Amino acid sequence: MPFKFCPGTLADMTEQPTATHADQDFLRLDGQICFALNAASRAFGGLYRVVLKDLGLTYPQYLVMLVLWEHGEMPVKEIGRHLRLDSGTLSPLLKRLEAAGLISRERSTQDERSVRARLTGEGAALRARAVEVPRRIAAATGFDLTEVVDLQARLSRLTAALDAAVPMEEAREAQEA
Amino acid sequence: MPFKFCPGTLADMTEQPTATHADQDFLRLDGQICFALNAASRAFGGLYRVVLKDLGLTYPQYLVMLVLWEHGEMPVKEIGRHLRLDSGTLSPLLKRLEAAGLISRERSTQDERSVRARLTGEGAALRARAVEVPRRIAAATGFDLTEVVDLQARLSRLTAALDAAVPMEEAREAQEA
DNA sequence: CGCAATTCAGTTGTGCACAATTCAATGCCG
DNA sequence: CGGCATTGAATTGTGCACAACTGAATTGCG
Numbered sequence: 001m002p003f004k005f006c007p008g009t010l011a012d013m014t015e016q017p018t019a020t021h022a023d024q025d026f027l028r029l030d031g032q033i034c035f036a037l038n039a040a041s042r043a044f045g046g047l048y049r050v051v052l053k054d055l056g057l058t059y060p061q062y063l064v065m066l067v068l069w070e071h072g073e074m075p076v077k078e079i080g081r082h083l084r085l086d087s088g089t090l091s092p093l094l095k096r097l098e099a100a101g102l103i104s105r106e107r108s109t110q111d112e113r114s115v116r117a118r119l120t121g122e123g124a125a126l127r128a129r130a131v132e133v134p135r136r137i138a139a140a141t142g143f144d145l146t147e148v149v150d151l152q153a154r155l156s157r158l159t160a161a162l163d164a165a166v167p168m169e170e171a172r173e174a175q176e177a
Numbered sequence: 178m179p180f181k182f183c184p185g186t187l188a189d190m191t192e193q194p195t196a197t198h199a200d201q202d203f204l205r206l207d208g209q210i211c212f213a214l215n216a217a218s219r220a221f222g223g224l225y226r227v228v229l230k231d232l233g234l235t236y237p238q239y240l241v242m243l244v245l246w247e248h249g250e251m252p253v254k255e256i257g258r259h260l261r262l263d264s265g266t267l268s269p270l271l272k273r274l275e276a277a278g279l280i281s282r283e284r285s286t287q288d289e290r291s292v293r294a295r296l297t298g299e300g301a302a303l304r305a306r307a308v309e310v311p312r313r314i315a316a317a318t319g320f321d322l323t324e325v326v327d328l329q330a331r332l333s334r335l336t337a338a339l340d341a342a343v344p345m346e347e348a349r350e351a352q353e354a
Numbered sequence: 355c356g357c358a359a360t361t362c363a364g365t366t367g368t369g370c371a372c373a374a375t376t377c378a379a380t381g382c383c384g
Numbered sequence: 385c386g387g388c389a390t391t392g393a394a395t396t397g398t399g400c401a402c403a404a405c406t407g408a409a410t411t412g413c414g
Contacts, residue, residue, distance in 0.1 A: 023308035030311040031243035033329050034221065038240070039261040040332040041218035042401075043339035044211065049402085050346045060370060063215070066208035077392060084216045087393050089371055096369085113379045113392040131200035134207040140342035151331055152210050155217040158328070162220035165317035169227045219371070226372085237400060254362065264363050266401055273399085290362040290409045 051136050055129055061097055062133075064090070064117075068103065069127045073118040075108065084159070102126060228313050232306055238274060239310070241267070241294075245280065246304045250295040252285065261336070279303060 048059045057065060060083075067082050068074065074082075076090055083090075094117055097103045102123035108114040137143075225236045234242060237260075244259050245251065251259075253267055260267075271294055274280045279300035285291040314320075 026311040036329040036332040037218050040336045041214050043336040047339045047343050134203040140345050141338045152213040155213040159217045159220040161318045162224045168317050
């Protein structure tokens with residue numbers, strides 16, 4: 001029966017001046033939550049790694065291909081918006097997909113700063129083999145669809161809250177200096 | 178109103194012989210789920226990165242320190258069990274924590290294969306500054322505690338299901354060869 | 355006992371994540 | 385039009401994740 005001393009939300013216990021028993025417990029709880037999310041993300045990656053080996057894709061490469069299978073062609077910047085990734089991650093990743101013959105890259109003619117990634121015939125054809133991926137994942141885990149969709153919604157809200165919180169913390173940090 | 182054609186669980190649609198409209202939709206849904214989990218994990222890391230900069234810790238280093246703050250001393254192997262990490266990740270990470278003066282490492286006398294990580298005085302003292310980390314995260318995001326604990330439980334079940342599924346897929350792969 | 359299989363930490367190599375920087379192309383404002 | 389801030393991609397450097405491998409210590413079994 002842990003945390004019975006806790007009123008409602010974590011945010012309620014914000015102005016404690018010194019370390020208390022509650023602090024110790026929240027530090028432990030923090031570890032459990034961080035660990036759970038981290039571990040789930042990596043476990044997901046681990047299962048996909050095995051399933052995707054047939055296709056010659058890594059998990060992040062698969063995510064990029066999913067975006068391109070849906071849209072056919074897209075600027076690097078917009079891929080980054082979809083996947084929450086920056087150019088430092090995407091540039092080398094896209095270069096590897098290009099080396100594998102799955103995509104091509106070309107500068108936009110309208111805006112020469114922008115680079116558009118486009119599926120090659122081979123890249124588009126790979127989709128036919130990829131459609132079995134969700135089946136294999138589903139078969140291996142027996143997920144309940146409604147619960148998974150619900151989990152996705154919660155995680156998306158969590159991500160939005162976390163991203164919104166970063167500027168606050170950076171402001172607080174700047175104020176200290 | 179998507180996926181109305183779907184009966185109950187993803188696992189039900191396992192024996193489709195060829196790609197259907199449903200396959201296309203599940204491929205899209207798969208992307209949304211993978212992306213949500215990935216993005217949430219990285220967003221978490223991003224907020225912690227900002228908050229932990231004061232302590233001079235990265236997010237994975239913080240997770241290791243949380244384990245050690247709770248247990249004081251622990252073999253590398255057991256840290257790996259707690260955090261679901263292998264020696265290839267932990268060895269260099271622990272070496273950096275040692276270089277920072279937060280932990281020491283020594284071979285166990287009972288079993289010389291095992292290396293035990295132990296908090297230094299400085300490492301133990303850092304805990305006093307770390308107790309404010311959950312407060313700052315909570316204050317920045319305003320999380321509801323009960324919901325977070327529920328999410329943690331779901332994620333832990335997910336991780337267990339995913340980890341259990343990997344050997345099945347590896348067996349399937351071996352059978353193809 | 356003796357040796358084969360296992361266990362544990364560490365190393366190597368590949369790829370992802372992200373901060374910080376660079377550079378060219380673009381947009382904007384006077 | 386000219387100059388200056390902004391945007392987009394790429395690069396560099398650091399650190400994490402993991403597969404594959406090495407080598408030493410231990411365990412277990414004949």
